[in-house]
Amino acid sequence: MVPIGVLVSGRGSNLESILEAIDGKYITKGRVNVVISNKPGVRALDIAKKHHVSTVVLDDRGLPKMDPEYDRKTVATLEAHGITPKAGLIALAGYFRILSPQFVEQYHNRIMNIHPALLPAFPGLDAQKHALEHGVKVTGATVHFVAKEVDAGPIILQGHVPVRDDDTAVTLSERILRQEHRLYPEAIRLFTEDQLRFEGRRVLVKT
């Protein structure tokens, strides 16, 4: 069993898709040991509790978006729940903090993130709005390993969606979210079954 820690900040729909994939035995080789939120009272915490997963709030109010000292507390919490740099997996699921280089190095290629665009297009915040404004006809979602640069690590899986003429940021986000909820459990399943391999910066599924 790969011990998994999920870091969240808000709504938690991706967390929910991961927990449902575990409950439904789509993911059988991984288990979420802890959900850590940097915000108290968010829906993601309720979802974790509903699935009987331990929750920890590390309130980051007043702290900078990137803070090695704060990350040390996060790492200590992860390790206390068995998510070690040797054996664990960390899934960022709507986690609105930037990880310090120390954190990323410590858990090299063991931290995943999901982004609502086809990276390397539209990194950063409001990706759906930027895709719409730019006029792309196709966008989507990307699951990638976390590197020191934001939204720039090796790509694991991508899913595309069409952009319709009458889309708003809301309708486009909903369409992308359906892809996110399919892709994130799939990427975690592949990782926990040791089915991913690296070729340079490419991540390939073992055949």
Ligand code: GRF
């Ligand atoms: C998702 O759109 C994800 O791609 C982005 O943040 C949003 C989180 O949504 N990183 P949720 O909290 O998982 O519902």
